[in-house]
Structures are given as structure tokens and as C-alpha cells.
Amino acid sequence: MDFTYDDEQVALRDAVRGLVGKTYSDHEHRRQTVNEDPGFDEKQWARMAEMGILGLPFAESDGGVGAGPVEIGIVAQELGRVIAPEPFLACVVLAGGLVSAAGSAEQREEILGAVAEGERVLALAHDEPGRGWVPTASAVTATEQGGAWTLEGVKEPVVQGARADTLVVTAALPDGGTGLFLVDGDAADLQRSSYRTYDGGRAAKVTFSGTSATPLGEVADRESTVATILDVGRITAANEALGSMETALRLTTDYLKSRKQFGVTLNTFQALTFRAADMYVSLELASSMVQWATMVLMSGDAQAASDAARRTSLQVSRAARHVGQEAIQLHGGIGVTAEYAVGNHVARLTALDHLLGDGTHHLGELVGRIGDHEGVDPLH
Amino acid sequence: MQLELSEEDRAFREEMRDFFTTKVPEEIRDAVKEGRELSKDQIVASQQALNAAGLAVPHWPEQYGGRGWSDLRRHLWNEEMQRAFVPAPLAFNTSMIGPVLAQFGSEELKERFMAPTANLDVWWSQGFSEPDAGSDLASLRTTAVRDGDDWVVNGQKTWTTLGQYGDWIFTLVRTNPDVKKQAGISMLLIDMTSPGLEVRPIELIDGGHEVNEVWFSDVRVPGANLVGEVDGGWTIAKFLLGNERVGVAPVAATKRNLALAKERYADRITADPLLAARVAELENELLALELTALRVVAHSEGGEPHPASSVLKLKGTELQQAVSELAVDLAGPASLASGADEGSALPGFARRATPTYLNLRKASIYGGSNEVQRQIISKTILGL
Numbered sequence: 001m002d003f004t005y006d007d008e009q010v011a012l013r014d015a016v017r018g019l020v021g022k023t024y025s026d027h028e029h030r031r032q033t034v035n036e037d038p039g040f041d042e043k044q045w046a047r048m049a050e051m052g053i054l055g056l057p058f059a060e061s062d063g064g065v066g067a068g069p070v071e072i073g074i075v076a077q078e079l080g081r082v083i084a085p086e087p088f089l090a091c092v093v094l095a096g097g098l099v100s101a102a103g104s105a106e107q108r109e110e111i112l113g114a115v116a117e118g119e120r121v122l123a124l125a126h127d128e129p130g131r132g133w134v135p136t137a138s139a140v141t142a143t144e145q146g147g148a149w150t151l152e153g154v155k156e157p158v159v160q161g162a163r164a165d166t167l168v169v170t171a172a173l174p175d176g177g178t179g180l181f182l183v184d185g186d187a188a189d190l191q192r193s194s195y196r197t198y199d200g201g202r203a204a205k206v207t208f209s210g211t212s213a214t215p216l217g218e219v220a221d222r223e224s225t226v227a228t229i230l231d232v233g234r235i236t237a238a239n240e241a242l243g244s245m246e247t248a249l250r251l252t253t254d255y256l257k258s259r260k261q262f263g264v265t266l267n268t269f270q271a272l273t274f275r276a277a278d279m280y281v282s283l284e285l286a287s288s289m290v291q292w293a294t295m296v297l298m299s300g301d302a303q304a305a306s307d308a309a310r311r312t313s314l315q316v317s318r319a320a321r322h323v324g325q326e327a328i329q330l331h332g333g334i335g336v337t338a339e340y341a342v343g344n345h346v347a348r349l350t351a352l353d354h355l356l357g358d359g360t361h362h363l364g365e366l367v368g369r370i371g372d373h374e375g376v377d378p379l380h
Numbered sequence: 381m382q383l384e385l386s387e388e389d390r391a392f393r394e395e396m397r398d399f400f401t402t403k404v405p406e407e408i409r410d411a412v413k414e415g416r417e418l419s420k421d422q423i424v425a426s427q428q429a430l431n432a433a434g435l436a437v438p439h440w441p442e443q444y445g446g447r448g449w450s451d452l453r454r455h456l457w458n459e460e461m462q463r464a465f466v467p468a469p470l471a472f473n474t475s476m477i478g479p480v481l482a483q484f485g486s487e488e489l490k491e492r493f494m495a496p497t498a499n500l501d502v503w504w505s506q507g508f509s510e511p512d513a514g515s516d517l518a519s520l521r522t523t524a525v526r527d528g529d530d531w532v533v534n535g536q537k538t539w540t541t542l543g544q545y546g547d548w549i550f551t552l553v554r555t556n557p558d559v560k561k562q563a564g565i566s567m568l569l570i571d572m573t574s575p576g577l578e579v580r581p582i583e584l585i586d587g588g589h590e591v592n593e594v595w596f597s598d599v600r601v602p603g604a605n606l607v608g609e610v611d612g613g614w615t616i617a618k619f620l621l622g623n624e625r626v627g628v629a630p631v632a633a634t635k636r637n638l639a640l641a642k643e644r645y646a647d648r649i650t651a652d653p654l655l656a657a658r659v660a661e662l663e664n665e666l667l668a669l670e671l672t673a674l675r676v677v678a679h680s681e682g683g684e685p686h687p688a689s690s691v692l693k694l695k696g697t698e699l700q701q702a703v704s705e706l707a708v709d710l711a712g713p714a715s716l717a718s719g720a721d722e723g724s725a726l727p728g729f730a731r732r733a734t735p736t737y738l739n740l741r742k743a744s745i746y747g748g749s750n751e752v753q754r755q756i757i758s759k760t761i762l763g764l
Contacts, residue, residue, distance in 0.1 A: 277757035285669065298383070363664075
């Protein structure tokens with residue numbers, strides 16, 4: 001049992017920190033970036049590709065790096081630290097993860113190689129109006145005629161759905177089950193209307209009207225594959241949230257030490273410093289869980305990873321709300337302005353909390369399994 | 381980063397599990413499981429069984445019976461001990477004065493006390509808090525004045541846990557009233573049978589007699605019973621309290637108590653989603669705490685406690701209290717029957733739930749109150 005990074009992991013962390021820190025430690029630059037479409041910096045995306053970040057989780061034979069969950073977690077933490085708007089989670093981990101898990105050898109090589117090079121942006125079209133955080137699809141249906149597949153229905157919200165060159169789509173299969181399909185961004189009979197999301201990102205309503213689609217791998221019920229990748233996404237999102245919470249707390253303590261009211265700095269008031277101490281407690285506990293879940297993911301045991309993803313999402317959801325809300329409150333009015341970083345961290349934390357299931361959702365899942373164990377043992 | 385235990389550590393855990401579940405008398409473990417008060421004899425018998433197997437003071441220096449284990453092994457040792465309902469070795473002996481004597485004591489004191497302290501042949505009490513020196517410990521007023529080779533001690537200590545069983549008491553005394561308050565404190569070891577020393581019980585809201593006042597009236601203490609330097613007691617106190625903070629995060633015992641509650645009230649918990657959610661959330665928070673404890677021990681090498689040990693104390697006691705509160709709620713009306721004897725139709729664990737809950741309100745107060753821990757976090761860690 002070991003909670004420390006090895007030398008290569010430390011080097012990766014420092015390199016990513018250097019790259020994204022250089023671009024976004026000036027919060028004004030981030031603000032300008034997210035104000036313009038597509039909500040992230042294409043040049044930064046290219047630099048991330050150059051560094052190998054965009055191919056990190058994919059097999060070397062598919063044009064990737066073949067790195068593990070710890071490395072992916074490191075990248076996510078560093079992106080979270082400066083709330084970098086590049087869609088690493090949505091494009092690489094979620095949509096790319098599904099291609100990697102379900103695609104044919106040909107599809108993997110063609111698509112993932114291009115993702116790793118920064119030449120192709122993927123989006124996962126999975127969420128449907130009226131239902132959330134399930135690994136199945138129902139509102140979008142797939143139909144086959146003479147060996148050709150078409151899709152019908154609406155997906156929304158689809159993160160980076162309008163910018164994406166290729167959509168990875170979940171759809172209900174004719175004989176039941178949830179299939180996976182690829183749809184070209186410029187396909188006929190595909191409508192994409194994009195809008196801004198409160199965390200600075202972009203999402204779209206994507207309408208399929210008999211749109212041509214290519215099965216990802218064999219046509220089969222992929223519910224368990226989707227569930228597994230959503231769990232990977234949850235643990236990645238938790239890493240990203242951890243980085244963001246660390247910054248939110250640091251911004252808050254810096255502010256308490258410098259901001260003066262009544263002729264003294266705010267850290268003179270115990271009513272404020274004790275609340276900062278409680279934020280630290282929440283952050284440390286969340287950090288332990290995130291590191292643990294990342295290590296569980298390394299084991300490759302899908303059931304254990306699912307459990308760890310839920311437990312970590314619950315802990316991080318509670319912590320992110322606590323740390324985020326208090327960070328704004330301890331700042332005062334400046335905390336709710338767009339020009340100052342801390343409120344934007346809280347917005348991103350809120351988005352991460354709701355992307356793949358919030359704390360109460362996961363608590364509900366854990367309640368359903370409450371009787372199947374005596375206690376929770378972190379060591380195996 | 382790696383989660384799995386090595387083969388060796390796995391075997392070690394098995395060895396511990398085997399020992400604790402077979403070599404400590406079952407009637408003692410049953411008493412712990414049922415939440416009954418242990419007698420002095422039971423506490424001594426349990427520690428001596430551990431000590432005979434080299435399992436009472438594994439964290440001490442090896443020359444005094446320590447085992448030189450990794451922090452992970454100490455964690456596994458503690459975890460298995462709690463899981464088997466074995467009472468932990470007496471903290472005053474093994475976590476407090478033992479390490480202090482090893483670090484600061486004269487050769488004479490080590491020779492005299494280390495072995496009997498490990499074996500609980502000597503039962504130690506803690507003489508720190510006073511009526512006017514609680515969280516502000518350094519303002520203590522019990523005095524020790526030189527008289528030839530001896531010290532003469534006058535004053536009053538309070539909250540002395542299990543002082544009624546104590547043979548000796550390690551005591552912080554003011555030896556110099558003319559300097560900054562921290563700089564005039566010394567530590568003396570005092571024989572509790574000394575003339576002029578009196579122990580008076582304090583009854584608590586749980587109906588039990590756990591803590592005491594200890595009064596000193598011209599108690600003579602030989603000069604050789606001074607630990608470390610004259611006026612050097614504050615350094616020793618900080619060393620001891622740092623160890624105590626790590627020791628008081630009761631992760632494994634709280635986990636065990638939550639598992640017991642789940643087992644005892646399985647039907648009700650399954651039938652009531654609100655109760656089940658409370659249990660599931662507590663389980664999750666305990667997992668986060670345990671993982672944090674593992675991270676902290678791994679970084680506390682070299683004596684100085686990790687600053688995040690304050691997190692363990694704070695959150696550990698909050699969860700300990702929350703689980704005891706849950707147990708009262710689960711007991712329902714049976715929780716009222718605290719005074720009933722074995723003739724009661726209600727199960728013992730339900731009858732004892734409320735006294736335990738009331739008793740454990742102390743946990744966020746002792747060992748540096750949780751407000752003191754917040755002060756440490758905000759000052760030492762956050763630099764506020």
C-alpha cells in the first residue's frame with residue numbers, strides 16, 4: 001500500500017501543471033477563452049496533444065500512450081486546479097474511453113489516433129431529456145435496414161456536441177438493450193444547436209432524424225461497457241474536482257490573509273478561520289477517497305471500481321458543495337463575480353457534481369447495497 | 381501508488397486476527413462487544429495477554445519491547461484488535477507515559493518503569509487538566525517547590541480518567557511562577573499512595589464513575605522522579621499530546637460499532653430508507669477517515685505528528701459520536717432502560733446505548749478539544 005507518486009508521475013504532474021498553469025493561471029485569459037466558441041483554446045488543445053495528454057488512456061497500438069488511471073487522475077487534477085476549459089473528460093476519457101472499449105481494431109486506430117493527435121474532437125451523446133445518470137438509452141432509437149443503421153430522437157445536453165467531429169451515441173436497439181454508434185458531425189439529417197453552460201463550457205441539443213450511424217464494434221447490448229466508462233469518468237471527474245477544491249481553498253486563505261475590514265485582516269476573525277479549517281477537513285477526506293478510488297480503478301475489477309466510483313462521488317459531492325459554498329461566502333461579494341476565479345471554480349464544481357451523478361444519487365445506489373457487506377474495507 | 385497489501389502484510393494480518401480472536405479471554409471480548417464496563421482486573425488481564433505475545437507496545441523503541449513495525453502494520457494490528465473486540469492497551473501507559481519516558485526519562489526511570497508500564501503492573505493516571513486549565517493547559521497552577529532533594533506538590537488536578545485504579549500519576553506542575561507560563565512547567569511522576577494525595581470521584585451524566593479529581597496537599601516527591609529538565613515540561617506535554625491526537629482517532633472501533641448496529645437492526649435498516657441512508661453515509665465517511673489515517677501514519681515518520689492528525693481527531697470523534705447517536709435512535713424506546721438489570725426483557729446493547737452516547741460527548745472535548753484542533757489547522761496548516 002502506497003499513496004505516493006513515482007518519479008515519472010511527478011514529472012507528468014509538473015509538466016501538465018507547467019502547460020495549463022502557464023495558460024490559465026491568469027484567470028482573465030480563461031475568461032476570454034470561454035467567452036468565445038468553442039469554449040476552449042484550440043491551440044492549447046494542440047499543445048496538450050503534443051505533450052501526449054490526449055492519447056494518455058489509449059493503447060499504444062491504437063496510437064495512444066497506454067497510461068493508467070493514476071496518470072489520468074494527475075492530468076484531471078491539474079486541469080481542475082486552473083479550471084482549464086479543454087474537454088479532456090468529455091472527449092478523451094468518456095467518448096474516447098467508449099471507442100477504446102467497444103470499437104473494432106480499425107475504428108480504434110483511426111479514431112483514437114486522431115484524438116491523440118488533437119485532430120479529432122469526440123463528444124458523448126448519452127444524456128436524454130427526462131432521465132439522468134443511467135447507463136442505458138431509450139429516447140434515441142436505432143433502426144437497421146438492409147445492413148444500414150439510422151438513429152431517431154434527441155440527446156441533450158451533449159457536452160461539446162456542436163464542436164465534435166464525431167459523436168459517440170448511445171441508442172436503444174430494436175431488440176432491446178443499449179447500443180453504441182458513431183455519427184459524423186457533418187452527417188445529413190443531424191441537427192445540433194449549441195449553447196453556453198454556466199461553467200464556461202458548451203453543450204448542445206442534438207437531434208437525429210433518420211441520421212446515418214455506424215455501429216461501434218459489433219452491434220450488441222453495451223450497457224455494461226457504458227456503465228464501466230461512466231465509472232471511469234466519475235473517478236476522473238472526482239480528480240478534477242479535487243484540483244479545483246484545492247485552488248478554491250487556497251484562494252480563500254490568501255484572501256483572508258490580505259483582505260482588510262474594520263482595520264484588520266480577515267484572518268483575525270475566528271468565525272472565519274474556523275470555517276476555513278472545516279473546509280480543509282472536507283478537502284483532506286475527499287482527497288483520501290479520490291486517491292483510493294484511482295488505485296481501485298488500477299485493479300481492473302469493474303465491480304470494485306463501480307463501488308469506489310460511487311463512494312468517491314458521494315464524498316466529493318458533499319465536499320465540493322461545502323468547500324465551494326464556503327469559499328464564496330468567506331470572500332464576500334467578490335466571490336460571485338465572473339472576473340474573479342473562485343466563483344468560476346464553484347460553477348465548475350457544480351457542473352462536475354451533476355455530470356455523472358450527484359452525491360444523493362450515488363448514496364441511493366449505496367443504500368441499495370447496504371446489506372451486502374459488514375463494513376467497508378479499503379485494503380485488499 | 382498501489383493499494384494491495386504485500387503477501388507478507390497479508391500474512392501478518394492473518395496472524396493478528398488469529399491471535400486476537402483466540403488468545404484474549406472471550407468473556408472480556410464479549411463485555412466490550414456488549415458495551416459493558418470492564419473491571420480493572422479484566423483490563424489488566426487483557427493487556428498482559430497482549431504483552432506476553434509482544435503485542436502491547438509495538439510502537440515503543442525496540443529495546444523496551446517495541447517491534448519496529450511499519451506504520452501499515454501498526455494500523456493492521458490496531459484494526460484487527462478492535463475488530464475482535466479486544467480492549468486496547470491502556471493509553472495512559474502505552475501511548476502517553478511510555479513513549480515520554482523512552483524519549484525524555486533518566487536511565488533510572490526507564491529501568492524502573494518501562495517494563496511494568498508495558499505489562500500494566502503499574503497503572504498510570506494522567507495529571508494534566510485543572511479546574512482553571514482545560515484547553516489553556518499552560519495556565520496550570522499546581523505547584524512544586526524544592527525542599528532539599530524533594531519536591532513538595534500542592535494543588536488540584538481534574539478529569540483524571542480511571543484515577544481510582546491509578547498506582548502512579550504523571551503530573552504537570554508549575555516549578556517557576558516568574559517566567560512565561562509555558563516556560564515554568566515540569567513533569568513529575570507521583571506515587572498515588574503518597575501521604576497528602578487524595579482521589580475524589582466525579583459522577584458523570586451516564587451514571588458512571590470514570591473520572592476523578594486528584595488533590596495534592598504537601599505531597600513529597602523524590603527529586604529523581606522528575607522527567608527531563610526542570611521547567612522543560614511543556615515540550616514533553618506537547619510531545620505527549622501530539623501522540624494522543626493520533627491515538628484518539630478511533631477509526632476501527634467506530635467502524636466495528638457501526639457494523640454491529642447494522643447487524644443488530646438489519647431488518648429495520650433495510651425497511652427504512654432514511655435509516656439506511658444514514659448508515660450508508662456514515663460508512664462512507666468512515667472509509668474516508670480510515671484512508672486519511674493511512675495517509676497520515678505513512679507521513680509521520682520521525683516522531684513529529686503530521687499536522688493533518690488534527691483532521692483525524694476532529695473527524696474521528698465526530699463520527700464516533702454520530703455512530704453512538706445512531707445506536708440510541710435504533711434502540712428506540714428501549715434506550716430509556718439504562719438502569720435495568722439482566723432481568724430486563726430488553727437487549728443489553730439497547731439499554732446501554734444512551735449512557736454510551738452521553739459518555740462520548742467527552743470525545744470532542746478531550747485530547748485538545750475540537751475547537752483547539754480547528755485552531756491548529758487554521759494556524760499551522762493554513763497559515764491563518
